[in-house]
Structure formats: C-alpha cells, structure tokens
Amino acid sequence: MEVSVMSSSQAKICKTELGCRDLRSCFGKTNDQNRTFSRKPNTVSFDSQISRLRKAGLRFTVKAADSEPILEAKSSTSSKSLDRSRLFVGLPLDVVSDGTTVNQARAIAAGLKALKLLGVEGVELPVWWGVVENEEMGKYNWSGYLAVAEMVQKAGLKLHVSLCFHASSEPKVPLPKWVMKIGESQSSIFFTDRSGQHYQGCLSLAVDDLAVLDGKTPILVYQDFCENFKSIFSRFIGSTITGITMGLGPDGELRYPSHHKPAKSGTITGVGEFQCYDTNMLNLLKQYAEAKGNPLWGLGGPHDAPTYDQPPNSNNFFNEHGGSWESTYGDFFLSWYSSELVSHGNRLLSLASSIFGDSKVDVYGKVPLMHSWYKTRAHPSELTAGFYNTASRDGYEAVAEIFARNSCKIILPGMDLSDEHQPHDSFSSPELLLAQIQTTCNKHKVEVAGQNLASGAPGGLEQIKKNMLGENPIDLFTYQRMGAHFFSPEHFPSFTKFIRTFTCRQLSKRN
C-alpha cells in the first residue's frame, strides 16, 4: 500500500500548490517518521520506480517552478544568506559538439531537474569557438547552444556562459577548422616553445592585433563572435544568462601554455617552459629589448631555463639562490613576458566589458592557480605561465588591476586543492597562492568566484567548503562538472552532502 500512499500524497502536493522551491527549504522540516516511506526493497522494480518518480517529478517540477515567486517571498528569511553564495554546476564540455545537437539531451534534462531540486543556482555552459564558428570565419552555428539555453531556462536555472576561444584535448574540441588551416601554413599564430613545438590549443597572444586570420586580427574575430553571441542570445542575457566568462588563453585561463600537456594529479609537476619562441613573440621581445637598450637580450628566452617536466634546480634560471631570475636580465625578461600577458588580458577583458557592459550580466575571466613550486623563492611555475610573482614581488597586482579597470570578476579554479594532498617535496601550495590572489583582489575590489578542477582532487569538497565559507567568502562557485562521474554512486551522494552542509550553515546562521 505504501506506493499508493506515495502517489496520493503527490497528488495533494500538486493540488494544493504547496511545494517548496528546492531542497534547501525542505531540510530540517521532518522527523523520523519519514522513514516509514521507504520503499520495499527489491520488490519494486527499478523501472517502475523510475517511471513512478519521473511522473511525479515532472508534475511536481512544473508546479514548483510556478510557485517560485510565492516561495521567494515566503522564505525571505533564508534567501538573503543563500543568495550570497551561489552554486553553479558545469555542463559537460561536449554538451554540444557539432553545433547543432545537444549530446545526451535526456541526461542533461534529468540532470538539470536534479540540480534544480537540490537548490543549485544554475549551470555553466562552455561555448566553443571551434564548434560555433568551425567552418568559416563569420559563419556561426548557435543552434545547439540555444537549445541548451532553452532547456536551462525551462528548468528554472540560471546560465553562466564560458566563451572558449581555446581548444580542448579531452573531449577533443579543436580550434575552428579554418583557423587550423591557416595555422598549417602559418604556424607562428601558435605559441612556440624553445624546441620549436607549437601549442595548438589557442592563438599566441602576440598575434592579437596582427591581421593573421584572413586579413582580420584575432581580437576582431573574437569581437564579432561575442557580438554575434550577444545578439543571438539577447532574450536570455540578463534573465537566464547571469554571467559570461571571457576566454583568455589556454583552457580559457589568462596564462601562457607553459605546460603543453595537462599536469597529472598526484605527481610532481615540472616547472614548464617559457613560450616566447614564435616569430611574433620574438619580434615583440626584440623591440622591447631594443627599447630597453639591451638588443642582445632580445634574441630569445632564457638559455638556462629547465624543460617542461624538470624541477627548478635542474638548470640555473630558477635556482633558489643566485638563479638568473634574480638577475637584471631575469627581471628584464620576466617583466616583459608577464606584461605581454597582462596586456593581452586587458585587451580581451575590455573587449568583453565593452560588449556586455550594458547588459545585466557579470563578466568574468579565469586566472589559473599555478601552485606548484610556490614555496620556492622563484615560483617557477607562475613565472613560466606569465605571472611575475616571486617571493619578493606580487605579480597579481597588475592582473587584479586590469580586472578592476574593466569591471570584471576573477574566477579562480583549483579551490578544491589543499596543501595536504600535494605530493611530498613538491613545494606546492595551492592554499597559500589562493590566499595571496584573494588578498590582492580584495585590495583592488575585484570579486572572486571559485571553481574546482574537474579532475576531482582528494578531499576536494571539504576544501571547497572551507574556501567558500572562509575568510574570503566566495560569491559564486562553479562546480565541475556534470557527467557520468558526477552522477555516479561514488560521487553524487557526497555532492548532495556538500550541498547539505551549505544548508546547515545557513540554517544555523538563521537560528
């Protein structure tokens, strides 16, 4: 009989339009009698459970969405504190991979509903340059992404769009075909390392203002893309779409691709390499060196830097004591290298804020957490990535400054990383670095949003919690990322628990 009780209770919910907007307002409103509703184990088949609950759920969701405004008013006591921390969940990177189709649309739809019910604010949607503008310049195909936006809107969730002007290796989303074609004959549009290897994950920042793309500069191409996006998604922007992240480089982050391959977790990462060897970067370096009166310094990058996977002390440049990084030459080179990155960031952020500034959306940019070797004096990983941040110099001042100037917010990934779980002897400290960047951002009144690494670090959820509710509370956190692992029995329960602790805190605050 319990099944039938279940059904009738649902029917009542629908009728009375009771409903609570999400799980958060439900927690703490029960007692142990709830347990009497547990299903008979093994007697009801999986399928029928699904169908039963699905049916109920659909109906309920609709009602729940309808009743949202009322509840907003009802639960005003809690909404204030809830609104301060908004949680987003990233959609799968390949939610749209051919421009037109929403991959695994049914799973996405189910996932959106589940998130809505859990009380998640919205989802993050990666929009790939190589998907939308794949065939030829100026020919955009937004249909798949529009369909996703519709789904998100229908589910009553918010949408944070990440404009990705980079490529992804996993799942494989290359740069647009026509760009890659240009790259075949003109490899200097890509970042290049000392051994001449090209990084095809994004365009070199040195070509930002060079008309290398069939007579157009990449900045103009990005601009057209953003403007087209804005006009196509105008009906969502400001309502469903509440945030836009501007892609700034490799993996969307403001940095040089100092590691061509993604770092593997749990192992000690090498220092990476400087990426200043494409002809355009070398030209810039040459000009800079000549302007500084040291033309001989403009012929190439540091000769004594280690290679990708080597530790700092394997060559002279990053040596803890007396390394070239502390020399006049080192300062010359690192100043130039980092300032090129900052100018690049400024170009893109001002582009984004000029386009989206008049809309009701927040514009974000992602700054990486180059945490390995942070505990050495030279911070080699940050230096190769373009942040002139050492034991004696705050390299994030300039970065925070451009975000402040363009009224943009910073997304910091890696909020799930804790020092405790870093490999031994790695001199890595994600926590210290995070604290440093946050302090600098606070100084410049730049808001910081958080993100975790999609790979799922050990103890990650605990660390995220700590970061979100800690000294520098995070206004927006994007949890990465929906997919098989996310909904798996290994992960999903801990995610719901994660949300629960949020709720706990908010409840306890209220009391």
Added chain:
Amino acid sequence: MAAVTVDSLIQNPTLLFRSKSKVFAETVLAHWSVLGIGSFSSLGALALWLQDQASARRRLFPSNRIEKVEGKIFIRLDQSKNQQDWQLTVGCSLPGKWILHWGVSYIGDSGSEWDQPPKNMRPPGSIPIRDYAIDTPLNKPSKGDMFHEVKIDFNPSNEIAAIHFVLKDEETGAWYQHRGRDFKVPLVDYLEDDGNTVGAKRGFGVWSGALHQFSNVLLKAEASPADSPNNNNNESKDSKNKNRHLEGFYEELSIVKEVSVGNLVSVAVRKSLETSKLVLHLETDVPGNVVVHWGICRDDAKRWEIPAAPYPPETTLFKNKALRTLLQPKATGNRSGALFTLDEEVFGFLFVLKLDDNTWLKFEENDFYVPLSGASSVLGQHGQSESTSEEISSNSYTDGIINEIRNLVSGLSSEKTQKTQTKEAQESILQEIEQLAAEAYSIFRSSIATFPEEDVAETDTDTTKPTVKISSGTGSGFEILCQGFNWESHKSGRWYMELQEKASEISSLGFTVIWLPPPTESVSPEGYMPKDLYNLNSRYGTIDELKELVKSLHKVGLKVLGDVVLNHRCAHFKNQNGIWNIFGGRLNWDDRAVVADDPHFQGRGNKSSGDNFHAAPNIDHSQEFVRKDLKEWLGWLREEIGYDGWRLDFVRGFWGGYVKDYLDASEPYFAVGEYWDSLSYTYGEMDHNQDAHRQRIIDWINATNGTAGAFDVTTKGILHSALERCEYWRLSDQKGKPPGVVGWWPSRAVTFIENHDTGSTQGHWRFPGGKEMQGYAYILTHPGTPAVFYDHIFSHYRSEIAALISIRNRNQIHCRSMVKIVKAERDVYAAIIDEKVVMKIGPGYYEPPSDGPQRWSVALEGKDYKVWETS
C-alpha cells in the same frame, strides 16, 4: 536500439501471457503480434525492431532522429443510463491500429489467469483468442474524432471479478501495459492487490514492447486528479468496493510513441502437430525486395549450418554456408514474409536481411538469432538473470543516495517539526533527485568514451546482453585469442602438422580463436612478403596440410584467423626499367596496382592512402580491380581453407575504409588489424598521456566502421613503462580508465603483450623480462579481447596462463566488461572487473575491500600479481 528492444522482451518473458492455455503460437500467427519468449513453452516468438543500416551507422545522435508523438490512453468506468449496466471505455488519442487484448477473471479464480468474457460483453468486431482472451479493435467513435476507443458493456451482477487488458498498437507491434503487467479493473472487492490495479489511485506504468529502459518512452502520466471524481480518498473507495459498490472513475495517462524510425521484423514459431516440425514465420515491413540470408545452428556457438530441405520457394544456396530466400509480398499491406519448416531438434535460427540496395540489415552488427531449442531458451534465461542483477545494483545505488539524503534530513530533524504534507513533499523531492541522478548517470555512463563515432548503444548493451553479440570486430565478445606461431615456426617446414597435434590442448586451455601464420607463398620464409596470393604452399606446410589443420581446429571448437598481408605484395617480374613491379600468378597485376609515392617501385597507381612499407611494392587499394581481386581472394580463403576471420597485417599502410570493404565482402567471424606505430615520448621518457596514440588506433577502427578490432599497442607500451620502471600509476588515465585502446573502445581492443615481431627471436620491442605474468594478469582480467603469445603458452608460464584464462571464463569476463580502477600508484595497480574479479599487479600492497557486499577470495597468486574472485 535494437538490442535494447530485444532485451526488454527478454527481460519480461512472461509478460504477455496469462493464459490458462499453454498453446499460444497459433495465436501469434493469427494476429501477427510481437511476443516475448514464453519461458514456459518450447515455442517462442521473437520480434525485433530494426533500424535501417544506414541510420544505424549514423547512430550518433539518436534523439534527433526519433519522431515522437504524444498522446493519451484513457480508461473510464461509468454507469450507463439504465442504472443497471456499467460501461468500461478504453481509448487512445494516438494514431495507430489499436487493439484491446482483454479477458476477465471470475470471482473465486485464483492466480492471475484470464478467461473469455461472456458473449454479451464482447463488443462487435471482437475476435476470440483461444479460450482466454478477446482482441477487440479500437475505433474512432465518429469520423471526425481524433481518438480511438472501445466500450465494453457489462452487468456487474454476474460473477466477473475484474477486467484485464493490455493495449496493442498493431502498426508498431508495441504493447502498452500497466506497471509491467496487464491493466486490471476490479469490479468487486479485490483483496489480493498485486499492484496493477487501475482506478485505485496508483501510479501508471507504461510498458511497450519496442521501448525500454526509459530510453524511448517518456512517461509523463499520473492519474489526473482533476478529472477524477473520487480521487481524494482511497479508503472510502476501498470500503465501497468491499460492499460491492462500483464507483466510476476516469483516468488517463500520456504516452509517447516513437514512429517512423524503424522497420519491424517479426518472427513467430509454432510446432506443427502433424509433422512435429517447427514452422517459423518471418515477416517484415521493410519495403522492396527483401532477401533473408539464413541458416540454422545446432548449439550455442551459433555456427551457421544449412538445414535439410524443404526450403521456401525462391531459395538459393549461398557459398555453401547459408540459404537465401526472397520474401514473398503479402496480399495486404506492404509486408513480405516467408515460412520456414525446420526440424524439431534445431537449436536456433540465424538470419540477416539483404535489401534492394545491397544493404544488410543486421541485429546491431550481428546476426539475428531466434533460439528454438529446449523448454528454457538460452536467451530468455540469460536476459532474466541479467535484468535481476541490473536491478539490484540500481537499487543499491539509489538506496545509497536516499539514505544519504535521509541522513541529512533526519540530522536536522530536531530543529523543526513540520506538517505531514511538507514531509511528503520533501520525500518526493528526495526520491525524485535520486531517480534523476540515477537516470542521468545511466545515460552518461553509457556514452563515456569521447571519440565521436563511439557506438552509444555499445556500453548500454554491455551490462544487459553480453552473449549474443557477434561481429567481425568482436566475435562473440568472449573470445580469447591464441597466437599460433612465432618467428621460428617456418623452420621445421611442417608447422601446420605440429600445430595440429596441439589443437585439442590449445582448445582445452580455454582459447576460442587461433591466429595462424601467413599462408601464402612468400619471398621471406615467415610469410610476410607474399607473392602469389593463390599459392598457399608455404614454409609452414602445404595447402592440404593447412586445410587439414583448419579442420582439426574447427573440430575442437577453435575459430581460425588467417594472417593476410594486404598492404604489399612482391612482384614476379621487372618492368622495362628493371624495377620489380609486375605481378604474376592468378592475380597478374601490372604497375597500376602499385602506389605511386614509393620511388623504389615506380608504381602507376594513386598515392598511398596510408604509410608505406618500403621493402616491397605497396598495393594501391584505390584501384577497383585490386579491391575486386582481393575480395575474391578473401572469399576464396574463407571457402577453400575455412578461415573464420583475419589478422590483417600492417594496416597502417592503407585506409581503413578499404578494410571495411574487404570485411563486408568476406564476412569474417572475427578480424583484428595490426596498427603499430610509436607511442609519444618526451625527452626519452614515455608520456603518461598516450591519448594521441590510442586515438590513431581508434581512428583506424572507426575507418573500418568497427568491423575490425585492432591490437592494443598502447596498452602494451604503457605496460612496458609501468612494469619496467615501477610506475604503475601509468595504468590509469586522466579519467581513471585504462590508458590504452581498451579504455576507450574495449570491444575492439585486442590486448596482447608480445607477438612474433616484438618478441620471439626478433625482439623488436620485447616485454619486460620476467614480468610477463603481470602483463597477462592485466590483459586476461580486463575487458578487450586478450591474445596470448605462443611462446608464453608453451613455456613455464603455461599453468598460470591457463589459470587466468579459466578465471576469465568462469567469471564470464568479456570484451565489454566494466573495469573499475581502485589503485594506480607508484608500485601497485588494482582494479575490479564487473564486480566479479579483483586483480592487482606490482610489488605494492593491495587487498580487496573486506567490508563491501562481496566476499573476495584469492583465485590466483604469482610473482607481483594476485587475482581474487567472489566467493
């Protein structure tokens, strides 16, 4: 898609028949329905949904291609005007040829069997189905109406306890049921409530023969409270029922039906009472001339055989291994069909369909298979057990989540007390979240691989139906390959004879497939420099010895792979410039058959579609005549020698699309290509991420359209580094999956650790010495199709290898088994496969969890490896 459908039929084998009569096959023929396999009868009928091959190939985005029509089924019980009689109305708003398949149960009946309703209850147009049911078509009440309905009048004073029915759409053959069973409308108090009652405020379930696992049917229905006059109190209604007061009700549920995606093939079998033969009727609505390419099998191996005559009209023999029958158009509709008469002891009926445009219609990539033998159909049983385990795991999963959520709810419960309604609302949300997550998980999990051509259905079927999938790329899925030679095998000149002596030994070790050395005349003694392809006298033996060998291998149940070198061929003669590029023998090609881009051989063909092998003229596969000749040759090898499949040498040398062409023509049982190129290294150290390497192999498999598997060179390479340098972390990729081809496309990965090139006396890339057993502990417990090198089989490793094979077979690990990596650290790697086997390799410590649901006991232990199985 097709697999899912059949699964659903199989998993519900007794769904449709609640008849007191055990003879139903005639019924099947009478109204051409789609039936499950009756587990209580030796006669089964099986219906299969198909998609045409073309769309199956483009299986990428199934959601896009599916047309959905939404509609409603409604059920109304009300009193007619004269206050005496009652009327049950069942209707459906979807277009279709709807049939109500119904019966009644009488007061005092026990069990759930149906009876014929009394004559006066039967609406006009009803057809009695034996002695237990009625088929009544639904009609439009008037021309203008959009819905179909049927009304059944009855007088509640007679002894009828309940009306039972299911709804069938004759157009699609789909059945619509209620909660997985027939709908039941109780007319008297019905204490034994078994869950499928209508009109008692229950959730509705729709089950449709073509649709399953929430993949196709979107369930949206709940009893609509607004329309129901008495929806808000079950108690009062129950009590009224007890007093034998009927209450009218109205309920509806929406259904979504998919249309126009597929064609239907239905197969019904009945036993002819006069001749004690089986009569199998096959019918399809695939348009045009349809040829059934068919045969029978006599055991589980599903090897095609030709049955004894008589055959249906328009039947011809095809290559001595199958029969071809042209289906005859039916008088009505656009269907065609044929009747096959088979001997009683036939084990199964195998077929594929060939359409007008030369496309083949298969079941997934496999033959259709209709089990005929024995009271318990193998298929049926298997499906059953599979579905049970699926259910349990799903339950335990969802239970896990609900407990989690419940904990958090109860953890806060002291804070406030709430009204009951809120509590229920909450519970429903919790349950819904749990269900949604489970659903999303199941879909995401099924398409976890990221290369675009991944067959989404593949992993889907993994868990539900590992047995019957035969494709040239995978064989049965349970294959274990023996590499039947080494680099020295040619030396004795009588290898075929030597191997023949070992045939039964190899088979008894548990191998299912054996790879023989290249059979053709060759410039090099090992056979990889072929010259006259039709001359099969080689250093391994004569053509007759080869035939003998294949025969004996078949006798012990081994499938035989021929090693075919298609990339290059040595010439017989020089051209006018003194270059060796003119061929002799039966395939006397000239230099147009040689690719143009190898300067050594001055070919006049097109540029090579792959890499060049520089020691011999590379064959230009873009030439029509070359392909035609090679296809004929492969067909000849199949027929003349009896090879079951191929090991394809140096497939890097030409486009995989040509391989597909060759495989489609030669229809191998199993095929594997050698795509061997270098892994990526940075400064002399192998990269952790070998995705680019495995992607190249995957790309090749894709080019063959999945018709061939490929040797998993990536896995071998990574095993080298992991074992040699004690870097076992390499055995997990960034996503926590196996890092080789086997992590991405397990069913097409042929895993191996050594072969005649890498090891043996050549040693081009020898597996780390002394660590071979760790390699085998890995590949023989993991998904993929493992291949074991001859030298290892006949070495001191033999008993350990045999033990691993027997663990694999015992636990039914197959090429699509699920592997869960639980440890990948510096000195130890451990994984759980299919929740049935745990393995670890490496010197480090690992023991399987002792607190989990399974109890693990050690099955095998050796130097730096250990394997457990459930006890």
